[in-house]
Every structure is written in C-alpha cells, then in structure tokens.
Amino acid sequence: MSKTEIEHSETSDDAGDEHDHPSDNKYIQIAIILAVITALEVATYFFEGMPGEILIPLLLIMMVIKFFYVAAWFMHLRFDSPLFTKFFVAGLVLATVVYVIALTVFEFWHKG
Amino acid sequence: MTENEHSVGTGVSNNKLLMWVFLGSECLLFGGLISTYLIYRSRFADGPAPGDIFDIPFTSVSSFVLLMSSLTMVLSLSSLQRGDYRNTRLWLLTTALLGALFIGGQVYEFTTFLREGLGYSTSPFSSAFFTLTGFHGVHVSIGIVMLMSLYVSSMRGNLKRESSETLEIVGLYWHFVDVVWIFIFTVIYLVPSPTS
Numbered sequence: 001m002s003k004t005e006i007e008h009s010e011t012s013d014d015a016g017d018e019h020d021h022p023s024d025n026k027y028i029q030i031a032i033i034l035a036v037i038t039a040l041e042v043a044t045y046f047f048e049g050m051p052g053e054i055l056i057p058l059l060l061i062m063m064v065i066k067f068f069y070v071a072a073w074f075m076h077l078r079f080d081s082p083l084f085t086k087f088f089v090a091g092l093v094l095a096t097v098v099y100v101i102a103l104t105v106f107e108f109w110h111k112g
Numbered sequence: 113m114t115e116n117e118h119s120v121g122t123g124v125s126n127n128k129l130l131m132w133v134f135l136g137s138e139c140l141l142f143g144g145l146i147s148t149y150l151i152y153r154s155r156f157a158d159g160p161a162p163g164d165i166f167d168i169p170f171t172s173v174s175s176f177v178l179l180m181s182s183l184t185m186v187l188s189l190s191s192l193q194r195g196d197y198r199n200t201r202l203w204l205l206t207t208a209l210l211g212a213l214f215i216g217g218q219v220y221e222f223t224t225f226l227r228e229g230l231g232y233s234t235s236p237f238s239s240a241f242f243t244l245t246g247f248h249g250v251h252v253s254i255g256i257v258m259l260m261s262l263y264v265s266s267m268r269g270n271l272k273r274e275s276s277e278t279l280e281i282v283g284l285y286w287h288f289v290d291v292v293w294i295f296i297f298t299v300i301y302l303v304p305s306p307t308s
Contacts, residue, residue, distance in 0.1 A: 031183040042172040063298040074186045075287045081124045084132045091136025095143030106151045
C-alpha cells in the first residue's frame with residue numbers, strides 16, 4: 001500500500017468510526033421536534049374541511065422531515081461515513097423508482 | 113500489488129456496512145408491501161372499508177410510543193459510549209418496554225378489526241393491510257428480542273464500552289423500524305382512506 005493509500009485509509013477511519021456523537025440534550029431536542037411534527041400530522045385528521053390537494057402534500061412533507069431527522073441524527077448518518085448514506089439512499093431510490101413504476105402500471109394515479 | 117490483488121478496505125466497520133446494506137434491501141421489501149396496500153386499499157368488497165375502521169387517535173398514541181423508543185435507544189447508546197452501564201441497561205429496558213407497548217397496541221387493533229368483521233382474507237384490502245402491518249410488527253418483535261439479548265449480555269458484564277458498535281448496529285435496526293412506521297402511519301392511516 002502506498003503512503004497516499006495509507007493516509008486515505010486513516011482519514012476514512014476517522015470519518016467512519018471515530019466520530020463524535022451529539023449530546024443527550026441534542027437527542028432530546030430532536031425528539032421534541034419529532035413529537036411536535038407528529039402532533040401537527042395528527043391535528044390534520046381533525047380538520048375535515050382541508051382539501052386533499054393541500055392535505056396530502058402537507059402530510060408527505062412532514063413525513064419526509066421526520067424521516068430525515070431520524071436518519072440524520074438518531075441513525076448518525078450526519079456524522080458517519082458517507083458510504084453508509086450511499087447504500088441506504090441507493091435502496092431508497094431503487095425502491096421508490098420500482099414502486100412508482102408499479103403503481104403507474106396499476107393505474108393508481110388515475111384512481112386518485 | 114500484483115495483477116490479481118485488489119484493495120478491499122473501505123475504511124469503515126464491515127458489520128455496520130452490512131447492516132446498512134441490509135436496511136437498504138429492507139426498503140425494497142417495505143416499498144413492495146406499501147405499494148401493494150395502495151393498489152388494493154379501494155378493494156374492500158363487502159367487508160369494512162379502511163376509512164370506516166381505522167382508529168386514528170389510538171394509532172397516533174402507538175406511533176408516538178414507537179417514536180419515543182428511538183430516543184431511549186439513542187440514549188442507551190450514548191450512555192454505553194460514556195461507560196455508564198447502569199443507564200445503558202435502564203434505557204435498553206425502556207426501549208424494549210416501549211416496543212412491547214407498541215406491539216400490544218397492534219394486537220389490540222388487530223383483534224378489534226377481527227371483531228368488526230375484518231379478517232385476513234375478507235378482502236384484498238384486508239390481506240394487504242394485515243400483511244404490511246404484520247410484517248412491521250414482526251420486525252419490531254425481532255428488535256425487542258435483540259434488545260433483551262443485549263440487556264442480558266450487559267447484566268452479565270459482556271456489553272462493554274469498547275464493544276458499543278454492537279449496540280449501535282442493533283440501534284440502526286430499531287431506528288429503521290421506526291422510520292418504516294413513520295411512512296406507514298402517514299401513507300396508510302393519515303392520508304384520507306376510502307369509505308364504504
């Protein structure tokens with residue numbers, strides 16, 4: 001292994017395994033944010049007059065925000081090696097593409 | 113380096129990488145189950161429709177319980193990384209109990225649905241619903257078994273600060289199960305469902 005390769009390997013180790021995790025207070029802050037978003041999601045159930053064109057995108061946006069908070073902070077993707085993110089995102093993107101195609105084939109979007 | 117040799121070092125933990133690859137593949141499993149549910153949710157035949165049978169306030173409480181179990185999981189890992197074994201066990205046990213509470217809620221929901229005439233083979237909607245939420249429940253149950261194994265291991269003094277990666281990997285699985293429920297709760301329960 002050349003000197004450059006060794007340096008790269010050591011850098012990767014630092015980025016991958018020897019990372020600093022957030023404090024307990026930060027985790028509690030994240031949990032409070034997640035709880036507030038969940039409360040907002042549930043609140044939409046009681047607003048019966050809200051049209052689907054607004055309600056569904058609103059719910060999906062809140063869902064995605066919650067997903068990113070859990071993945072980035074609790075699963076440590078924000079601090080870990082980018083390689084982990086790549087594998088996870090690859091699975092997510094592949095699943096999304098495959099099943100959007102499947103739903104299109106079954107004319108899901110036409111049924112609303 | 114000879115012609116047949118190649119570098120296999122990624123610079124990251126192989127065990128952690130394996131868990132992330134597994135979680136990536138799990139996205140495909142749950143993506144398939146969620147898509148199947150979406151396709152069949154309007155086909156409830158003569159059985160109850162999803163919009164008539166879902167109890168959103170009850171499921172909201174279950175969702176909150178599972179969400180908070182992610183916090184206790186990460187607090188357990190944080191305690192272990194500090195070498196605080198007492199709190200590691202306390203948060204591990206709390207996480208397992210919250211998971212068990214979620215499963216208890218799911219069993220209650222399933223039995224209520226059965227009493228109201230929604231069995232597994234009542235309609236394509238019911239089959240897709242029970243398969244999706246049942247698969248998720250099995251994942252949570254497996255997570256509880258892993259958490260309790262780590263708890264016992266810690267009681268025996270085998271879960272040390274130096275081996276905190278084991279707890280971190282189980283934590284990744286647990287958080288993933290929570291992430292999947294975030295999707296299920298929104299797409300299956302909160303997005304308005306068809307009524308009869």
